[in-house]
Amino acid sequence: MEKAILNYDDLLEMLDDFLREPKEFWEHFYEDRAKEIPFFKVTGPDENLVDYFNDGLAPRKVLELGCGPGRNAIYMAKKGCKVDALDIAENAIAWAKERAIEEGVNINFHCTSLFDYEFEPHSYDFIYECGLFHHLAPHRRLTYMEIIKRALKPDGHFALVCFNTDGALATSDWDIYKEKSLKRGIGYTEERLRKIFEADFTIKEFRKMKKILQPNDVLGEDFLWTSLLQIKK
Numbered sequence: 001m002e003k004a005i006l007n008y009d010d011l012l013e014m015l016d017d018f019l020r021e022p023k024e025f026w027e028h029f030y031e032d033r034a035k036e037i038p039f040f041k042v043t044g045p046d047e048n049l050v051d052y053f054n055d056g057l058a059p060r061k062v063l064e065l066g067c068g069p070g071r072n073a074i075y076m077a078k079k080g081c082k083v084d085a086l087d088i089a090e091n092a093i094a095w096a097k098e099r100a101i102e103e104g105v106n107i108n109f110h111c112t113s114l115f116d117y118e119f120e121p122h123s124y125d126f127i128y129e130c131g132l133f134h135h136l137a138p139h140r141r142l143t144y145m146e147i148i149k150r151a152l153k154p155d156g157h158f159a160l161v162c163f164n165t166d167g168a169l170a171t172s173d174w175d176i177y178k179e180k181s182l183k184r185g186i187g188y189t190e191e192r193l194r195k196i197f198e199a200d201f202t203i204k205e206f207r208k209m210k211k212i213l214q215p216n217d218v219l220g221e222d223f224l225w226t227s228l229l230q231i232k233k
């Protein structure tokens with residue numbers, strides 16, 4: 001039968017067809033672990049995440065979205081958190097599991113798209129995300145926000161690391177569909193991010209990530225924004 005848009009999910013699926021298929025893209029991305037990618041080489045956590053914990057953030061149950069090779073999930077597990085970490089790519093989860101074993105930490109890894117992840121509503125103190133959002137198709141953003149809002153406890157925190165306009169072009173949502181490409185991700189302006197998040201979240205900290213020269217125990221690149229948000233009551 002010819003496909004038709006009969007509901008909201010059909011509309012999202014139709015728009016998915018304009019852009020790359022994420023699972024295939026990310027499986028391929030992780031095939032060569034020797035690539036010159038900052039988060040391939042650095043095994044330590046993001047500098048801003050370490051700052052949040054040093055400044056008193058003490059979540060018990062956390063979720064990491066798009067955990068990749070597991071840097072941040074491993075850090076949070078070492079800090080005593082109960083960690084669920086998900087990623088769409090089996091190659092990423094396999095790598096993260098190997099690293100977690102090497103580091104002697106216990107993490108519940110899930111190989112799934114965040115859109116298919118099943119969880120107990122309002123059960124997480126903290127949700128962390130580095131590098132997924134700027135690759136997310138704009139038409140999936142609203143569902144992404146709904147998932148975070150449903151997963152967080154009433155006073156829970158969410159932290160996001162994503163490209164600023166030095167990290168990628170600030171392509172508009174409209175142009176992504178006109179050009180049928182997410183390119184190498186979306187470079188967000190501060191204004192665009194504030195518009196997306198400020199209705200539902202209090203922005204507790206918003207800054208550029210600090211550039212950290214390697215080798216170092218933490219990762220920091222100044223082409224990224226970091227932001228710590230708390231869900232509004």
Ligand SMILES: C[S@@+](CC[C@H](N)C(=O)[O-])C[C@H]1O[C@@H](n2cnc3c(N)ncnc32)[C@H](O)[C@@H]1O
Binds near residue numbers: 022065089115132
């Ligand atoms: C730029 S990488 C960052 C990896 C990791 N957070 C880090 O910083 O080391 C983005 C990650 O998001 C994952 N990802 C992309 N779309 C996803 C989705 N819909 N659901 C779950 N994971 C996804 C990719 O597989 C990839 O591992």
